[in-house]
Amino acid sequence: MPSSIKINGASHDIDVDGDTPLLWVLRDVLGMTGTKYGCGIAQCGACTVHIDGNPVRSCVLRVGAVGDRAVTTIEGVAATEAGAKVQKSWLDLEVIQCGYCQSGQIMSAAALLANNPHPDDADINAAMAGNICRCGTYVRIREAIKSAAGNGGRRQS
Amino acid sequence: MMSTCAALSRRVVLQNGLAGGLVLAFQWPLRAAPVNEPEQQPDQPDGQFAPNAFIRIDNAGKTTLVIPQAEMGQGVYTAIAMILAEELDADYAQVVIKHAPASDKLYANPLFGIQVTGNSNSIRSFWDKLRGAGASARAMLIAAAASQWQVDAESCNAANGKVTHAASNRTLTFGELADAAAKLPVPDKPKLKDPKDFALIGKSLKRHDTPDKSDGKTIYGIDAMVSDMKFATLAQCPVLGGKVKHVDASVAKQLPGVNQIVVLDDLVAVVGDNMWAAWRGLDALKVTWDEGPNAKINSTDIWNGLRVESTKNGVVAKSEGDIDKGLTQGERFDADYELPLLAHAAMEPMNCTVRLTPGACEIWTGTQVQSRCQQYAAKAAGLPVDKVTVNNHYLGGGFGRRLEPDMVESAVRIAKQVSSPIKVVWTREEDMQHDVYRPAYRDTISASLLNGKIVAWKYKVTGSSIMARWLPPAFQKGIDIDAVDSAVDMPYDIPNKRVEYVRAEPPAVITGFWRGVGPNNNVFAIESFMDELARKANMDPVAFRLGMLEGTPRLKAALKLVAEKSGWGSPLPARVGRGVSAQPSFGSFIATVVEAEVDDVGGVHLRRITCAVDTGIAVNPDTIMAQLQGGLIFGLTAALWGEVTLEKGRVQQSNFNDYRMLRIDEVPPIDVHVIKSAEHPGGIGETGATAGPPALRNAIYAATGVPLRRLPIDRAAIAVKKV
Numbered sequence: 101m102p103s104s105i106k107i108n109g110a111s112h113d114i115d116v117d118g119d120t121p122l123l124w125v126l127r128d129v130l131g132m133t134g135t136k137y138g139c140g141i142a143q144c145g146a147c148t149v150h151i152d153g154n155p156v157r158s159c160v161l162r163v164g165a166v167g168d169r170a171v172t173t174i175e176g177v178a179a180t181e182a183g184a185k186v187q188k189s190w191l192d193l194e195v196i197q198c199g200y201c202q203s204g205q206i207m208s209a210a211a212l213l214a215n216n217p218h219p220d221d222a223d224i225n226a227a228m229a230g231n232i233c234r235c236g237t238y239v240r241i242r243e244a245i246k247s248a249a250g251n252g253g254r255r256q257s
Numbered sequence: 258m259m260s261t262c263a264a265l266s267r268r269v270v271l272q273n274g275l276a277g278g279l280v281l282a283f284q285w286p287l288r289a290a291p292v293n294e295p296e297q298q299p300d301q302p303d304g305q306f307a308p309n310a311f312i313r314i315d316n317a318g319k320t321t322l323v324i325p326q327a328e329m330g331q332g333v334y335t336a337i338a339m340i341l342a343e344e345l346d347a348d349y350a351q352v353v354i355k356h357a358p359a360s361d362k363l364y365a366n367p368l369f370g371i372q373v374t375g376n377s378n379s380i381r382s383f384w385d386k387l388r389g390a391g392a393s394a395r396a397m398l399i400a401a402a403a404s405q406w407q408v409d410a411e412s413c414n415a416a417n418g419k420v421t422h423a424a425s426n427r428t429l430t431f432g433e434l435a436d437a438a439a440k441l442p443v444p445d446k447p448k449l450k451d452p453k454d455f456a457l458i459g460k461s462l463k464r465h466d467t468p469d470k471s472d473g474k475t476i477y478g479i480d481a482m483v484s485d486m487k488f489a490t491l492a493q494c495p496v497l498g499g500k501v502k503h504v505d506a507s508v509a510k511q512l513p514g515v516n517q518i519v520v521l522d523d524l525v526a527v528v529g530d531n532m533w534a535a536w537r538g539l540d541a542l543k544v545t546w547d548e549g550p551n552a553k554i555n556s557t558d559i560w561n562g563l564r565v566e567s568t569k570n571g572v573v574a575k576s577e578g579d580i581d582k583g584l585t586q587g588e589r590f591d592a593d594y595e596l597p598l599l600a601h602a603a604m605e606p607m608n609c610t611v612r613l614t615p616g617a618c619e620i621w622t623g624t625q626v627q628s629r630c631q632q633y634a635a636k637a638a639g640l641p642v643d644k645v646t647v648n649n650h651y652l653g654g655g656f657g658r659r660l661e662p663d664m665v666e667s668a669v670r671i672a673k674q675v676s677s678p679i680k681v682v683w684t685r686e687e688d689m690q691h692d693v694y695r696p697a698y699r700d701t702i703s704a705s706l707l708n709g710k711i712v713a714w715k716y717k718v719t720g721s722s723i724m725a726r727w728l729p730p731a732f733q734k735g736i737d738i739d740a741v742d743s744a745v746d747m748p749y750d751i752p753n754k755r756v757e758y759v760r761a762e763p764p765a766v767i768t769g770f771w772r773g774v775g776p777n778n779n780v781f782a783i784e785s786f787m788d789e790l791a792r793k794a795n796m797d798p799v800a801f802r803l804g805m806l807e808g809t810p811r812l813k814a815a816l817k818l819v820a821e822k823s824g825w826g827s828p829l830p831a832r833v834g835r836g837v838s839a840q841p842s843f844g845s846f847i848a849t850v851v852e853a854e855v856d857d858v859g860g861v862h863l864r865r866i867t868c869a870v871d872t873g874i875a876v877n878p879d880t881i882m883a884q885l886q887g888g889l890i891f892g893l894t895a896a897l898w899g900e901v902t903l904e905k906g907r908v909q910q911s912n913f914n915d916y917r918m919l920r921i922d923e924v925p926p927i928d929v930h931v932i933k934s935a936e937h938p939g940g941i942g943e944t945g946a947t948a949g950p951p952a953l954r955n956a957i958y959a960a961t962g963v964p965l966r967r968l969p970i971d972r973a974a975i976a977v978k979k980v
Binding site: 116117124125127129130132133134138144173177178190191198202224226229230231232233239240241242 | 883
């Protein structure tokens with residue numbers, strides 16, 4: 101079914117079954133492979149994108165349900181103030197290991213900071229507990245969010 | 258944007274073997290799959306200075322470092338680049354990193370003799386070779402400059418990608434010297450730097466791979482997009498080892514976006530316009546399986562078999578003193594420990610992209626075994642090995658799962674039935690239910706205590722031999738050197754010791770390496786029993802260990818440091834405990850303290866983790882800290898939750914809802930203290946996975962008095978209230 105979708109500020113024409121999850125439209129139809137498949141059942145958060153600024157799991161979101169709402173992916177999140185801060189902080193604190201989950205981690209963290217500029221530990225837990233990292237970078241994720249928020253944060257030593 | 262709007266040709270679609278053209282009309286995709294994948298570049302283009310397999314310098318001075326090891330998050334691309342650049346005196350900020358092609362000849366791991374990233378040995382195994390490679394290239398560049406200037410090479414110096422003759426104030430860049438250097442002989446024994454002169458090694462330099470990983474640019478194997486590619490997903494028999502009996506594809510074939518059904522002896526695959534279309538097609542297939550003999554196998558069969566085998570005498574892997582006499586001295590204690598089957602659950606599910614053309618095969622994947630993937634692809638394709646090109650990628654986690662080539666082999670077999678290139682992606686469920694699993698182990702220990710010290714230690718490992726399947730030469734005289742690793746070299750001063758191994762293969766299950774390999778079994782059993790013995794001796798667990806570490810001073814120092822940094826011995830609330838573990842594994846000496854609380858219903862809450870590590874020369878200390886932080890969480894995840902079970906031959910776990918991972922809200926602060934050392938570098942990637950579980954188990958022991966002897970943690974056994 102031909103339709104169009106707005107991603108990172110640009111409009112894209114697509115022709116897929118409306119039931120197709122947004123994840124596979126991004127990855128396989130549009131070639132935007134920064135958004136990752138991890139579980140397909142909204143358990144791991146690797147596929148997190150923003151819809152009108154809110155974090156959603158694109159593996160369970162029908163593309164037909166997106167409508168004209170704005171989709172932001174890891175490829176475009178640097179254009180947002182919170183996204184750019186989070187990405188910088190992620191590199192400053194050298195959070196990333198294999199990196200496969202980190203698109204989703206960064207998207208969840210950017211949405212958190214955009215909505216709550218000074219999250220405490222409980223806020224971080226609530227916003228980030230849906231994102232699994234198999235390499236176990238959680239300690240640095242927490243510090244990097246605090247650092248991005250200007251709440252301290254330290255390089256682990 | 259990488260996408261193009263080229264319409265897929267009708268010819269390609271028809272070749273894909275779908276039934277009616279009428280149906281196809283509605284499936285016409287607007288665009289072909291986008292392409293992101295450069296072809297593999299020839300390894301040594303003309304005009305370059307390429308003195309060895311690792312270093313390429315072109316005339317513009319661009320310095321490319323070809324990294325033999327796979328980057329799966331452990332930071333090896335950065336660490337290896339640092340070692341090469343250190344001895345080369347390259348301009349580190351400008352070096353370019355490249356994945357190595359498949360080649361045992363050029364890139365074999367010196368320890369294994371084949372191209373493999375595993376056993377936490379990239380740095381310790383390649384250390385001398387990489388330093389020599391950098392130093393010999395440096396010597397050739399200096400010789401080229403000295404010759405041009407007609408001065409003594411000794412009077413020249415290299416730094417930051419340039420050679421300088423200070424006396425005459427002349428400088429040439431590596432690029433300007435590349436052609437001349439390429440004509441010189443490669444020195445046999447180049448002079449290595451004195452470690453005190455290291456400018457890069459020992460610094461926490463930024464990783465090369467992380468900027469692209471922070472903005473979605475990094476291409477993992479699963480992201481490969483080649484021209485005219487189709488997407489496929491597969492199902493193997495839910496009963497391990499079963500075969501396909503019959504497939505009814507009548508519904509699946511009619512679904513939009515489904516192009517082709519591939520039925521092989523042991524699997525079915527659906528090819529589609531995208532992964533979702535293929536997946537829906539797979540769900541719609543009605544497959545009748547020939548379940549085979551494993552359909553009767555349950556977890557209890559595996560455990561019962563292991564327990565029976567563990568009563569037999571094993572092959573002796575180590576013997577010191579007189580164990581029989583030793584066990585009669587003092588007071589004797591016995592215990593058995595059991596560890597379950599585990600899945601790897603790398604975040605990036607198994608995948609492989611294949612392009613078959615007449616006489617050639619090209620694959621794109623992320624692997625820890627490039628050359629082995631090449632061999633398996635060649636065999637599956639029916640081609641000579643040199644006709645297969647392996648494009649390796651960053652790995653979305655390896656953990657040992659990508660030491661196997663099965664995802665490559667099956668993808669090539671499917672590709673043989675399909676006229677276009679295909680990307681085969683496993684669903685998470687398929688990934689979890691068709692893993693090669695960490696073996697279940699049973700460890701039986703007898704020890705005797707006299708005057709607060711162990712005088713005899715008899716240790717027997719019973720479990721699958723991974724080496725016998727994976728690297729047969731490493732399985733000799735009935736001993737799997739991995740299965741007894743960290744048991745034959747346990748660190749404590751004990752006069753009478755005996756270590757035995759009983760090979761016991763489980764029914765139905767194929768076993769494989771899992772982060773921490775043999776040591777993650779042995780360190781758990783040894784360190785758990787050490788705590789039980791300390792209690793029998795009425796001694797503090799740290800003091801008990803320190804009294805038997807005269808022969809392993811580096812571990813003793815790490816243990817003292819972690820005790821100090823963790824606040825060992827300071828008071829704690831009720832049902833909160835500290836547990837310690839100490840290990841000499843992978844050439845690194847690591848002591849860990851976990852502080853945990855056990856609630857009334859047996860819930861375990863991590864409060865704090867402290868670790869001290871002597872890994873020899875720390876190439877990049879921040880990476881070492883990161884690997885320990887992450888490795889500890891990996892191991893603790895397994896200790897708290899990890900177990901794969903079988904019912905009627907089927908793996909019962911399927912996804913992250915029933916195979917639990919630790920999440921950020923469950924992870925406490927983790928402090929890692931890196932001890933300065935001038936010793937040869939040790940391994941680090943797996944050490945945390947090994948260190949965490951016994952320290953946690955001992956913390957629970959301290960908090961509750963319950964000596965758990967199985968993993969994962971049994972909540973009911975440590976609860977004071979029934980849920």
